[in-house]
Amino acid sequence: MYQNFATTARPEQGPPRLAALRERMKAAGLDGWIVPRGDTWRGENVRARDERLAWLTGFTGSAGFAAIxxxxxGVFIDGRYKIxxxxxxxxxFTAVDWPATKLADWLIAELPEGGTVGYDAWLHTPHEIGELREKLQPKGIGLEPQDNLVDMIWEDRPAAPDAPFIAWPEEYAGKSHAEKRAEIAALLREAGQKCAVITLPDSIAWLLNIRGDDVPSTPVPLSFAILDDTGRCELFCPKGKADDLRDHLGEDVDVLDIDxxxxxxxxxxxxxxxxPKSAPSIVETTLKGWETKISEDEDPCILPKARKNAAEIEGARAAHLRDGAAVCRFLHWLDGEAEKLGQGDHRLTEIGVVTALEGFRRETGELRGISFETIAGAGEHGAITHYRVTEDTDREVRPGELLLVDSGGQYLDGTTDITRTIAIGQPPEDAAQCYTRVLQGMIALSRARFPKGLAGRDLDALARFPLWTAGLDYDHxxxxxxxxxxSVHEGPQRISKGAMTVIEPGMILSNEPGYYREGHFGIRIENLIVTREAPQIPGADDxxxxxxxxLTYVPLERRLIVAEMLSAVERDWIDAYHATTLEKIAPRLDGAARDWLTAACAPL
Structure with missing residues (x-):
């Protein structure tokens, strides 16, 4: 998928759709209806036909839900979407601060005893419904699964994509799908489980070495799978989607209709x-209806998928060098455009920025699509954490402001994600000091050395501390x-205040602290990093x-670095990073772009 700038939802569309939904609720005898952002497959990116929350409310963020x-x-959103x-x-519609306000507490406060809330059992997990029911039942509020009421009133609902699944080459996967199936089957036998129901598309993609084109930006095959303890697998997908995979899948994988x-x-x-945290609730209720013994346990592919093998890491390195060269060509172009601003009628817009960057990536000849919709926020738009420029919101990039560009590419050998914040002319007051604090946090996490067994929550403060010392922070x-x-946003590995998953070798993570001043500017700096075993220190214990x-090698914004704020170690890190960037990327550039890179990577 490539970028489009259409406005997909407008505020004025919401009220009549809300009224129609309430009529359906009344007819169904319901006092409430839950509208999640996610789909059956729990993906951050969903098909147009599954954008129920945006269609109903107008809110297009990648996380949240509504309770009608x-x-x-109520539209429940976190700190990223307050603006x-x-x-x-x-x-x-009323914005509700979530997770500070829990859905159950809000429903209890707003509904009378004896009320009933409906939900679509394909769109919620057993864990979600169980937690909600546990809190609502003592208050006399019931939960009832129903056919989706939003779908009933959505007259022009888009069709499902029909592109076929493809095989992902073993040279990039590092293992055959037979090896992976055997590995997961061994886990099932060890746990005393006869089979696993797998509903996450990226798990199925990893397990069977297949990819799809069903949702924007994320090459997953929307499907279901059942893997038994011998390694045999059943793949359930729409008719025709896997017809070209018969030879790839072999005799031990049966392809069946999703129905x-x-x-x-x-x-x-x-x-x-x-x-119970990823499967649709209807899976458990169906199994219970057959009186089948259920073993609630984490998707068995989650951690093996997160621990990248040597081939996957090598692919990520190659993808990042290719992508880094494209981003450098873009930044060189952007500098030239910025110099022309104010001269005659020359202008640059956010859409122009996004289009140009995508063009440089396309010129690699290996781009399969963008890994998410590019964020190009100029001035006050940069303070909107997940800003998406549309034809309605597009504005000029002007001298004297910051431009935040967060983007990524999908290549057969890897997925990229990079953010750079650029000064357009003289930066706003205090912006350089804020940028330098964000950079100090990014450097601290890049340099982190930590004992085995730590989780993301144990590392999060490293990136925030330089901001905290100035009374600043960020809400992501x-x-x-x-x-x-x-997926460019893959779990379970994370670095955040609540991230409990232990960080292990092979896990690829983003490193992206930020700072956002509403109405003025936003700052974020992002590199991707991969966890590895640290070299031993002579004289230390074992x-x-x-x-x-x-993994990411693209110059930092020198015009926003206040060198006097940096320690000697931080300056050395920046100089070393730039020296390595020049070494790795310069051979991929020529002419003026290479000269630009040489200047951008000069020692502080």
């Missing part, structure tokens, strides 16, 4: 492994996992330690 009552409509939601939803999935659950003998995680030609290898 007859007299109130964005103000311009996207009509007054009929047969629920029926197949009735043929299973337990214990059946089901992930410091780092997310990244897949191998898969405790097992990890550190990070940097």
């Amino acid at each position: 009552l007859h007299d109130k409509a 964005q939601i103000k311009s996207q939803v009509a007054p009929d 047969a999935f629920l029926g197949a659950l009735g043929q299973l003998s337990g214990p059946v492994r089901v992930d 995680g410091t780092g997310h996992g990244v897949g191998a030609y898969l 405790r097992e330690m990890y550190d990070f290898e940097t």
Whole structure:
């Protein structure tokens, strides 16, 4: 998928759709209806036909949900979207600070005893419904699964994409899917489980070495799978999607129609492994209806997928060098454009920035698509954490402001994600000091050396501390996992205040602290890093330690670095990073772009 700039939802569309939904609720005898952002497959990116939250409310953020009552409509959003939601939803909807305000607490406060809330059992997990029911039942509020009421009123709902699945080459995967199936089957036998129901598309993509084109930016195959303890697998997908994969999948993988999935659950003998935090609730209720023994356990592919093997890491390195050269060509172009601003009628817009960057990536000849919609926020738009420029919001890039560009590419050998904040002319007051603090946090995490067994929450403060000392912070995680030609936001590995997953070798993460001043500017600097075993220090004990290898090599914004604020160690890190960037990227450039890189990488 490549970028488009269409406005997909408008605030004024919300009220009549809300009224129609309430009529359906009334007819169904419901006092409330839950509208999640996610789809059946729990993906951050969803098909146009599954954008129910945006269609109903106008809110297009990648996380959140709505709870619709007859007299109130709450849209639950986290700190990343506090600015964005103000311009996207009509007054009929009320923004609710989440997770500070829990859905159950809000429903209890707003609904009378005896109320009933409906939900689509394909769109919520057993864990979500169980937690909600546990809190609502004592208050006399019921939960009832129903056919989706939003789908009933969505008359022009888009069709599902029909592009076929493809095989992902073993040279990039590092293992055959037979080896992976055997590995996961061994885990099932060890746990005493007869089979696993796998519903996350990126897990299925990893397990079977296949990819798809079903959702924007993320090459996953929307499907379901059942893997037994011998390694045999059933793949459930829409008709025709896997026709070209017969030879690739082999005799031990059966391809069945997706409509047969629920029926197949009735043929299973337990214990059946089901992930209560990712499977649709209807999976558990169907198995319970057949009185099949369920073993609630994490998706068995989650951690093996997160621990990249040598081939996947090598692919990531290659993808980042290719992508880094494209981004450097873009930054050289951007500097030239910025110099022309104010001369005659020359102008540069956010859409122009996005289009140019995508063009440089396309010129590699290996771009499969963007890994998410490019964020190009000029001035006050940079303070909107997940800003998406549209034809309606597009504005000029002007001298005297910052431009935040967060983007990534999908290549067969890897997924990239990089953010750079650029000064357009003289930067705003205080911006350089804020940028330098963000950079200090990024450097601290890049240099981290830590003992085996630490989780993302243990590392998060390293990136925030330089900001904290000035009374500043940011309302998003410091780092997310990244897949191998898969999701740019991969779990379970994260670096954030609440990240509990232990960081292990092979895990690719982003390193992206930021600072946002509403109405003025936003700053974020992002490199991708991969966890590895740290070299031993002579004379130290033999405790097992990890550190990070940097994957992203693109110059930092020298015009925003206040060298006097840096320690000697930080200056040395920047100089070393730039020297390595020049060494790795310069051979991929020529002419003026190479000269630009040489200047951008000069020692501080």
